[in-house]
Amino acid sequence: MDRRSFIQTAGNVAALSVLHGTASAQRSGAPGKILAIAAHPGDGMFTMGATLAQQIERGGSGVLLSLSLGEKGAPKDIPVQQYGDMQRAATQKAAHLLGAEAIFLSYPDAELPFNEESSLRVCDVIREQKPEIVVTHWSGSWHKDHQNCQLIVRDAIFYAGLQTLQRSRPAHAVSKLFYADNWEDASNFIPDTYLNIDAVCEKWLQACDFYPMWRGQTGFFRYNDYYSSLAVMRGCLAGFKRAVALMSDPSQRTDRLQSL
Numbered sequence: 001m002d003r004r005s006f007i008q009t010a011g012n013v014a015a016l017s018v019l020h021g022t023a024s025a026q027r028s029g030a031p032g033k034i035l036a037i038a039a040h041p042g043d044g045m046f047t048m049g050a051t052l053a054q055q056i057e058r059g060g061s062g063v064l065l066s067l068s069l070g071e072k073g074a075p076k077d078i079p080v081q082q083y084g085d086m087q088r089a090a091t092q093k094a095a096h097l098l099g100a101e102a103i104f105l106s107y108p109d110a111e112l113p114f115n116e117e118s119s120l121r122v123c124d125v126i127r128e129q130k131p132e133i134v135v136t137h138w139s140g141s142w143h144k145d146h147q148n149c150q151l152i153v154r155d156a157i158f159y160a161g162l163q164t165l166q167r168s169r170p171a172h173a174v175s176k177l178f179y180a181d182n183w184e185d186a187s188n189f190i191p192d193t194y195l196n197i198d199a200v201c202e203k204w205l206q207a208c209d210f211y212p213m214w215r216g217q218t219g220f221f222r223y224n225d226y227y228s229s230l231a232v233m234r235g236c237l238a239g240f241k242r243a244v245a246l247m248s249d250p251s252q253r254t255d256r257l258q259s260l
């Protein structure tokens with residue numbers, strides 16, 4: 001048994017080349033749409049961008065929704081609003097490079113509200129975009145916006161699928177929810193799905209490079225070194241050259257089979 005078979009067998013871990021929302025989608029082989037939902041644009045591109053790129057590369061589609069512009073992460077010499085505009089422009093360029101769509105809800109950074117209004121706005125995006133798969137923040141985060149984003153997304157998925165909840169668009173059921181591997185959301189993050197991103201890794205790194213934060217121009221954290229190394233490290237565990245690790249929502253870890 002090689003290492004990849006070992007981690008798949010021992011850890012109930014899937015090593016995949018493309019994500020599928022349902023077992024029937026997996027059988028048909030057609031990759032669907034992924035909606036990545038991040039509190040801040042950098043989180044979206046650095047922790048979910050490679051997953052979107054891989055889905056698009058395999059014939060699916062990807063949308064990145066940023067709930068804020070991350071404008072309060074501005075360095076001292078750039079006004080907050082200007083930095084927000086720079087973050088929006090970087091995200092549009094990065095998404096374009098990957099063939100993804102970028103959407104912004106522009107809640108105030110550091111003050112992302114978890115309430116009915118925000119959950120219903122994200123519900124409306126889900127009903128409009130109709131993704132099979134949603135990727136967002138894991139709850140084990142020190143950052144309040146990340147925690148609230150996770151709570152908003154869970155409620156939004158519930159509302160989106162609720163037939164009896166009247167909105168401007170009909171209900172849409174998301175098949176699968178994954179959490180992304182983020183240095184700020186690392187408490188109790190236990191990945192169970194490894195996605196081979198080698199074919200899109202260089203393009204994704206190029207997309208990340210549109211952000212001043214990635215290039216170390218806004219703070220101390222070495223985003224470039226961390227996420228490019230993480231892709232190699234996760235690849236080592238999965239038997240791929242480079243990979244992203246995802247965590248399934250604990251409520252969705254049940255396989256329903258007729259036979260093994």
Ligand SMILES: [Zn+2]
Binds near residue numbers: 039040043143146
């Ligand atoms: Zn963030």
